[in-house]
Amino acid sequence: MQTLKIFGANLRDQSKGQFVVHAEGCADCAKLKGEHSRTETHATALSVSASIWADMIRDGEMTADEGLNEIHFAPCVTIP
Numbered sequence: 866m867q868t869l870k871i872f873g874a875n876l877r878d879q880s881k882g883q884f885v886v887h888a889e890g891c892a893d894c895a896k897l898k899g900e901h902s903r904t905e906t907h908a909t910a911l912s913v914s915a916s917i918w919a920d921m922i923r924d925g926e927m928t929a930d931e932g933l934n935e936i937h938f939a940p941c942v943t944i945p
């Protein structure tokens with residue numbers, strides 16, 4: 866399990882995806898100051914995607930696997 870800061874959506878820079886995820890306390894989080902964010906603890910990247918896209922997955926619009934394409938995991942994120 867790792868506690869993460871999930872930034873997005875509506876990031877100023879979406880070149881890496883609609884969401885960017887860092888480890889909580891990572892120094893790079895300061896660069897994303899002002900962006901919408903939330904703190905959650907997860908065991909896998911797939912679990913992060915399932916949380917971010919919960920509504921769309923429930924409505925059958927996408928899978929958690931597909932949702933990973935719009936999430937950038939920074940190197941500080943060590944969960945598989």
Ligand SMILES: [Zn+2]
Pocket residue numbers: 886887888891892893894939940941942
């Ligand atoms: Zn980081």
